[in-house]
Amino acid sequence: MKQEEEDQDTTEKIKADAANASAKEEDLFAGPYERLIDRKFIPEPNYTDTKILPTENFNSEVIESDKPVLVDFYADWCGPCKMMGPVIEEIAKEYEGKIKVGKLNVDDDPEIAQQFNVMSIPTLIFFKDKQAVQRSTGFIPKEKVEEIINS
Numbered sequence: 001m002k003q004e005e006e007d008q009d010t011t012e013k014i015k016a017d018a019a020n021a022s023a024k025e026e027d028l029f030a031g032p033y034e035r036l037i038d039r040k041f042i043p044e045p046n047y048t049d050t051k052i053l054p055t056e057n058f059n060s061e062v063i064e065s066d067k068p069v070l071v072d073f074y075a076d077w078c079g080p081c082k083m084m085g086p087v088i089e090e091i092a093k094e095y096e097g098k099i100k101v102g103k104l105n106v107d108d109d110p111e112i113a114q115q116f117n118v119m120s121i122p123t124l125i126f127f128k129d130k131q132a133v134q135r136s137t138g139f140i141p142k143e144k145v146e147e148i149i150n151s
Contacts, residue, residue, distance in 0.1 A: 058112050061102060062127050069100040070149060073116075073123040075107050080139040081122040087142045091149070099149060124148065 062069045072088050074081035092101035106113040106121055116125055116132060126134040126148050134148045 058104070058109075061100070063130055065100055065127070067098070067100050068126065068128040068149070069102060070145070071125050071127065072101075072103045073106050073113055073118045073125065074103055074121055075105060077107075078121050083139050084122045084124075087140075087145060090142055091145050095149065 062071060070088075070091065072081075072084065074084070088101060088103065095101065104112055106118060118125075120137045122139065123135060123137045124140070124145065125132050134151060136144065136148060
């Protein structure tokens with residue numbers, strides 16, 4: 001009889017532990033899951049201070065520019081590119097008159113992306129004195145973009 005009671009106590013304890021572990025597991029995954037859901041609703045960027053650079057005027061706007069130029073190689077479907085959009089907008093506003101800031105859609109103008117070996121997006125390339133002098137791939141914070149510009 002005593003053995004049965006011990007077995008039943010052990011079984012109940014295991015069930016209680018399992019229930020507690022399950023509750024803790026749900027708590028652990030609630031936050032990241034919610035953040036993942038939130039990432040799906042990244043707003044479309046409003047590129048008012050940046051210039052979209054089509055292939056036909058890329059050389060005149062970028063390579064032959066008398067000012068340094070920051071070019072964001074992006075695609076409309078790219079999540080990290082959408083995250084980068086507001087950063088690029090802030091840079092365009094803050095550095096207005098000092099540098100040019102432009103965007104090039106790699107789906108619309110793949111020739112330019114190939115010319116500069118853009119294999120992943122977003123890619124930022126900083127042009128100065130008619131040549132590409134700095135580049136960064138993937139999402140980076142505003143501070144890192146400023147480091148690229150000020151280097």
